[in-house]
Amino acid sequence: MATSVEDTRHCELPRPFLDLNTEVLAAWLKDRGEPAMRSRQIRRWLIGRGATSFDQMTDLPLALRQQLAADFTPFGTSVVQHLQSRDGTHKLLLCLRDRQLIECVLIGEDKRRTACISTQVGCGMGCVFCASGLNGLERNLTSTEILEQLLHLRNLLPPPGRLTHIVVMGMGEPLANLDSLLDALQAAGAKDGLDIGARHITISTVGLPAKIRRLADLGKQYHLAVSLHAPDDRLRTRIIPTNEKTGLHDILQAADYFFERTGRQVTFEYVLLGGVNDGLGQARLLADLIRGRHAHVNLIPFNDVPGLPYRRPSDESLAAFIGALKESGISVKVRKRKGSEIDAACGQLRRSALPQIPSESGRPEPASPAVV
Ligand code: SAH
Numbered sequence: 012m013a014t015s016v017e018d019t020r021h022c023e024l025p026r027p028f029l030d031l032n033t034e035v036l037a038a039w040l041k042d043r044g045e046p047a048m049r050s051r052q053i054r055r056w057l058i059g060r061g062a063t064s065f066d067q068m069t070d071l072p073l074a075l076r077q078q079l080a081a082d083f084t085p086f087g088t089s090v091v092q093h094l095q096s097r098d099g100t101h102k103l104l105l106c107l108r109d110r111q112l113i114e115c116v117l118i119g120e121d122k123r124r125t126a127c128i129s130t131q132v133g134c135g136m137g138c139v140f141c142a143s144g145l146n147g148l149e150r151n152l153t154s155t156e157i158l159e160q161l162l163h164l165r166n167l168l169p170p171p172g173r174l175t176h177i178v179v180m181g182m183g184e185p186l187a188n189l190d191s192l193l194d195a196l197q198a199a200g201a202k203d204g205l206d207i208g209a210r211h212i213t214i215s216t217v218g219l220p221a222k223i224r225r226l227a228d229l230g231k232q233y234h235l236a237v238s239l240h241a242p243d244d245r246l247r248t249r250i251i252p253t254n255e256k257t258g259l260h261d262i263l264q265a266a267d268y269f270f271e272r273t274g275r276q277v278t279f280e281y282v283l284l285g286g287v288n289d290g291l292g293q294a295r296l297l298a299d300l301i302r303g304r305h306a307h308v309n310l311i312p313f314n315d316v317p318g319l320p321y322r323r324p325s326d327e328s329l330a331a332f333i334g335a336l337k338e339s340g341i342s343v344k345v346r347k348r349k350g351s352e353i354d355a356a357c358g359q360l361r362r363s364a365l366p367q368i369p370s371e372s373g374r375p376e377p378a379s380p381a382v383v
Pocket of ligand 1: 136138140141142179180181182183184185215216217218236237238280281282311312313314315316
């Protein structure tokens, strides 16, 4: 893969503060004669209060701030590109400690400030129309790398900036990295953290039945979105190769289970690929699948990905598709296109940035926004 250069220097870089677990941190503080409660105080500065350096933590003793700066870095990820589109959507390209690149997006709409975050570098699901998985999976993100995306995005907002929603719809398959995701969301949910409740968090999955059931059993109110993209197994396997193993039946049953356990209506996402899955017959088959379920359909007209042979549906076929679903009493919405000038479809910015390997130091300075 061309994304990263073989580089072990990151091992010598200071550790990101949010990577430290409570015991390690308590021991580090004890060695310096500081009480364990400092740990919470520092996390609160970084997560809840938007600090980007230890220096800003003015209620900590100066010596402690200096020791923190010597041993740790406030963030392990750094912004290497910041794009802003005319509709106010921001997209960040982040460099990780091993010089991999990931993307995250901030979407503003009315009073909502929604962060769209990634859970993996690349993706192993192989959906044929998606830019994220074109080169397969590199690795899972750590919970700190997931959490830091939220912090970088929140820090774009003028103080006291507050994110209102999270959609886990960036690069990667969230349910293939569920433990790290849940840890990050737990930190995001804390009252003295980002204070974003589960009801304001949407997790989008290609449909991994066992993981959907596990998520359902957590007793949390996350919103689940399942990427269906086809109304029958033959077509779905063509579009999403992993469907060969899972199959629609098990996915729908797991989605039903999610509703039973959580009482939360599931969203079925359906990317419309012109001439592939946007026919009237397919809309009717989809309606047959969804009818009687406590569910909602979100249609996503394909976002162009350079080099891929797919196209958006025509206005006529989109209207006919919506009409067929509505006729069957299905609740349906078309996803608005945000940030299209800044490669907002997941994985595209990273792909276009692949040849630009970050600077020698491996710790590039935050980029200033480019408005395109
Ligand atoms: N792995 C998760 C998250 C993927 S991104 C999942 O499969 O749900 C969120 C949604 O965007 C998914 O439905 C995904 O299929 C869709 N998507 C990916 N690339 C797209 C593109 N180029 N155009 C439109 N939708 C796309």
